[in-house]
Amino acid sequence: MRHKRDRRGRGLGQRGFTLVEVMVVIAILAILAAIAIPVYSQYIKDAKIGRAENSLVLLSTLMERYYQNNNAYPASQTLVANAIPGWNPGNNPNPLFTYAIQNPDPGVCNVAAPTGPSYSLSATPTATSGLPTNEVFYLDSLNDRCEVLPNGTIVAGW
Structure with a gap:
């Protein structure tokens, strides 16, 4: 007795995917991934x-408030939490x-360090961040912003 087959060569009543169909789906998923x-x-x-960057801007605001009070x-x-009133970087x-x-600002983002009272804030990635740990972000009292890349190049602004 011969079993009837559909156009794909499968017996009628049998269900499933062919190897080619499965491989096509896997290839599509791999491309999307x-x-x-x-x-x-x-x-x-x-x-x-x-x-x-947002934390540096907030910290700069708190630095100016600290200056007004002191x-x-x-x-x-x-910096650690509450080293400056209101400062809590989170992620603990x-x-x-x-x-x-x-303090004072060494002039990382400027050609020369500013005169008078000044500061420079920095954010350095930790090992847990998954970012290069020698890429540092700076914000100073003149609101100059820069990034020092791992190769030592200074990029103005961020």
């Missing part, structure tokens, strides 16, 4: 950097960035 994963990774990197900027230090116990104050 090859496109989506790098885009998503860049999105995550940009979000982390944006968070550091007639001086805080001394050079690596695994911070994405290490924040620091340099």
Whole structure:
């Protein structure tokens, strides 16, 4: 007795996918993943950097408030939560960035250090951030912003 077959060569009543159909679906999924994963990774990197930049702007505002109350900027230090009233970088116990104050401003973003009271704030990625740990973001008391790349190049603005 011969079993009837459909046009694909499968017996009637049998259901499933051929190997070629499965391989086509896998190939399509691989192409989509090859496109989506790098885009998503860049999105995550940009979000982390944006968070550091926003934290530097907030910290700059708090520095100016500190100056108004104390007639001086805080001394050079690596910042921890509440080192400056109102400052809490979050992400504890695994911070994405290490924040620091340099007082006076050494002129990282400028050609020369400014005269008078000044400061420079920095955000350096930690190992847990997944970013290069020698790429540093700066914001100074003159609102100059720059980024020092791992190769030492200074890029104005961010």
